[in-house]
Structures are given as structure tokens and as C-alpha cells.
Amino acid sequence: MDLEIPVIINNKQQTSDMNGLIQEKWNKRPLIISGPCSAETEEQVLATATALADTGKVDVLRAGIWKPRTKPGMFEGIGTKGLPWLLQAKKKTGLPITVEVATAKHVEDALQFEVDILWIGARTTVNPFSVQEVADALRGVNIPVLIKNPIHPDLELWCGGIERLQKVGVKQIGMIHRGFSNYGNMEYRNAPMWHLPIEMKRRFPEMLLICDPSHICGNRTNLSAVAQKSIDLDFGGLMIESHIDPANAWSDAAQQVTPHRLAELLGELIWRSEHTDAKEFISALATLREQINHIDDELLALIGQRMKVADKIGEFKKSNNITILQTHRWNDILERAFKKGEHLGLSKEFITKYFDAVHLESINHQNKIMNDDL
Numbered sequence: 001m002d003l004e005i006p007v008i009i010n011n012k013q014q015t016s017d018m019n020g021l022i023q024e025k026w027n028k029r030p031l032i033i034s035g036p037c038s039a040e041t042e043e044q045v046l047a048t049a050t051a052l053a054d055t056g057k058v059d060v061l062r063a064g065i066w067k068p069r070t071k072p073g074m075f076e077g078i079g080t081k082g083l084p085w086l087l088q089a090k091k092k093t094g095l096p097i098t099v100e101v102a103t104a105k106h107v108e109d110a111l112q113f114e115v116d117i118l119w120i121g122a123r124t125t126v127n128p129f130s131v132q133e134v135a136d137a138l139r140g141v142n143i144p145v146l147i148k149n150p151i152h153p154d155l156e157l158w159c160g161g162i163e164r165l166q167k168v169g170v171k172q173i174g175m176i177h178r179g180f181s182n183y184g185n186m187e188y189r190n191a192p193m194w195h196l197p198i199e200m201k202r203r204f205p206e207m208l209l210i211c212d213p214s215h216i217c218g219n220r221t222n223l224s225a226v227a228q229k230s231i232d233l234d235f236g237g238l239m240i241e242s243h244i245d246p247a248n249a250w251s252d253a254a255q256q257v258t259p260h261r262l263a264e265l266l267g268e269l270i271w272r273s274e275h276t277d278a279k280e281f282i283s284a285l286a287t288l289r290e291q292i293n294h295i296d297d298e299l300l301a302l303i304g305q306r307m308k309v310a311d312k313i314g315e316f317k318k319s320n321n322i323t324i325l326q327t328h329r330w331n332d333i334l335e336r337a338f339k340k341g342e343h344l345g346l347s348k349e350f351i352t353k354y355f356d357a358v359h360l361e362s363i364n365h366q367n368k369i370m371n372d373d374l
């Protein structure tokens with residue numbers, strides 16, 4: 001028998017004014033979330049929150065209360081003791097607050113201290129047991145939830161997390177792109193792999209997607225470039241870590257910025273929108289897109305022709321008992337393409353990916369020819 005699930009507002013004291021404000025913030029684009037990696041002391045939380053509110057550029061205050069750290073002995077969060085500091089900061093500044101939750105107990109404590117938005121961290125999204133535990137604790141609770149990508153590039157797991165939340169009735173769900181861990185990657189702490197959030201946008205076109213440049217970069221220097229890239233890809237907002245005294249932060253010191261620097265950085269970003277009513281732009285874009293469609297048609301036709309030639313080669317190889325793959329020929333093709341590509345402004349990375357795909361398709365064609373009588 002199905003039981004009616006009562007809808008509990010996230011806490012009894014939450015005024016309807018506050019609920020209205022959270023709805024307004026949730027729907028605002030760009031949505032800007034900022035605050036320390038971790039709540040450390042009452043003074044640090046209040047000083048950071050006040051300075052952030054004073055910038056007038058931040059919509060929601062974040063702070064980690066429970067920190068899933070890679071190694072024991074690192075600062076693992078102040079725990080529930082920090083929640084009253086956040087509540088105080090919310091009352092003082094009027095900013096809604098968000099914290100990371102990883103267990104049912106975290107959810108219970110966060111709701112008790114009037115947290116407005118919850119987020120599920122990258123290390124939790126990887127574990128279906130944990131996501132399900134959080135989801136079960138949210139059954140019948142009316143609170144927005146953001147879910148970070150899992151630490152490794154597994155989109156199905158990210159989607160699975162979203163589905164678990166949807167299944168228990170969470171209505172407002174958003175995604176946070178924080179990059180993917182990559183052994184030996186020096187450029188980023190977590191590689192952005194932009195094609196993955198782009199695919200998530202394709203799968204969930206209506207869902208809020210924000211970028212967390214702090215955990216992608218792991219430093220302060222590249223924050224604006226990554227933030228700008230996400231804006232150019234039509235992300236709906238940013239979550240950036242900030243701290244009143246970043247150099248002395250108890251966690252993620254290298255990537256946090258002062259509220260003052262955050263305001264500067266946000267001011268320097270160029271905000272773009274996906275649509276415009278400007279007629280000239282619309283018609284110029286339509287003409288260029290027409291050209292792109294035409295070129296794509298020609299490319300496909302040429303690739304089709306290329307496969308027909310590959311089929312003929314396959315027949316020759318078959319009748320002369322020659323292997324499909326001849327490594328030196330493959331190297332020649334790549335070398336030629338790298339040289340040509342350089343003049344055409346095509347990166348080595350693109351050439352490799354493109355020829356890998358074309359070559360594999362040729363091999364599949366020739367395989368069919370070689371083995372059509374098997």
C-alpha cells in the first residue's frame with residue numbers, strides 16, 4: 001500500500017519571506033554561491049559572510065561543516081557545532097545558506113539549523129549507498145539540492161544520483177561541475193573535461209548547472225579563466241570558495257580568495273546569454289549555421305567515400321592475405337595530418353581524436369569484408 005508522504009517544510013521557523021527569497025535565488029541567473037571551503041570559527045564565518053554580503057554580488061553563502069578529506073589527519077570539518085554560526089551569519093546578512101551533506105544525520109542536523117540549500121559532494125556522488133541514504137532522509141522534505149559530479153568521469157553515476165533524488169520527490173535539483181580527478185594532471189586539480197557537463201546539459205536541459213572553478217583549479221590564478229569558460233558554455237552560475245584570510249584557511253588554502261577579490265573577479269567576467277532578440281545577430285548567425293550545415297554534409301559525404309575506398313583496400317588485403325592493421329601506415333597518416341593540421345589551426349589532440357575515430361570505422365568496414373563468410 002502506498003502511504004501519502006507528508007511534505008515538511010525544511011524547518012518550522014522558516015518564514016514565508018525566507019522561502020520566497022530562496023525561490024527567487026534558486027531561479028536567479030547567474031546564481032552566485034560563495035563562502036569558505038570549511039567553517040572554522042564563529043569569527044571566520046561571520047567575517048567572511050559579512051564581507052561577502054557587502055559586495056552585493058553573492059546570492060548564497062556556502063561553508064563545509066563535514067569535510068570528506070583524502071587523508072586522515074587533515075581537517076575533517078568542525079561538525080554540527082558550526083551550524084549555529086552559519087545560522088547567525090544568515091540572520092545577520094540575509095543570505096540563504098548551503099552546506100554539504102553526506103549522511104542522513106548531516107541532513108537532519110542541517111535542517112534543524114535552517115540550512116536553505118543542500119549539496120552532495122563529489123566524493124559522495126560516487127557512492128550509490130550514500131546518495132540513497134541522503135535521498136531517503138529527504139523524502140517529503142521541501143529543499144533544493146545541488147549534486148556535484150562524481151570525482152571520476154562517470155556520467156551515469158551523476159545521472160543516477162539525480163534520479164535517486166527525483167525518485168524521493170526532491171523537486172529542485174541542480175548540478176555542480178567541479179571537474180574530474182586525473183592521476184598526474186598538472187594543469188588542473190580536477191580536469192574540467194567540458195564535454196561532460198555539456199552532455200549533462202543536453203540530457204537535463206531545464207536543470208540548473210553551475211561551475212565550481214575553485215575545485216577545478218586548485219589555485220587562485222586560473223579561477224577567472226575557468227569561470228569565464230563556464231559562462232561561455234551557458235552555465236547558470238558559479239560556486240567559488242572565499243575566505244576572510246585565505247592563506248591561513250584550514251582546508252583548500254591555495255584556491256580560496258578574499259571576498260574583495262571575489263567581487264573583483266565577478267566584476268571582470270563577461271556575462272553572456274544564450275538568446276537575443278537582435279535581428280541582425282539572428283540572421284547573421286542563421287547564415288553562418290547554414291554554411292556549417294553545408295560543410296558538415298560535405299564532410300559526411302567525403303567520409304562515406306573514404307570508407308568505400310577502405311572497402312576496396314579490404315578486398316585487396318583479403319585476396320592477398322594481408323593484415324588489416326599496418327602500424328607504419330597508420331603512423332604515416334597521423335604524421336601527414338599533424339603537419340597539415342598545424343597550418344589549418346587544428347590541434348594535435350583534435351587530429352588524433354578525429355583520425356582514431358575514422359581509422360576505427362575503416363577497420364570495422366574491412367573486418368566485415370575479411371570475415372563476411374565466417
Ligand code: PEP
Pocket residue numbers: 037064068120121122123148178215
Ligand atoms: C567542497 O566543496 O569544499 C568540496 C569538498 O568539494 P568536492 O566535493 O567538489 O571535492
Ligand code: MN
Pocket residue numbers: 037038241251252
Ligand atoms: Mn574545498
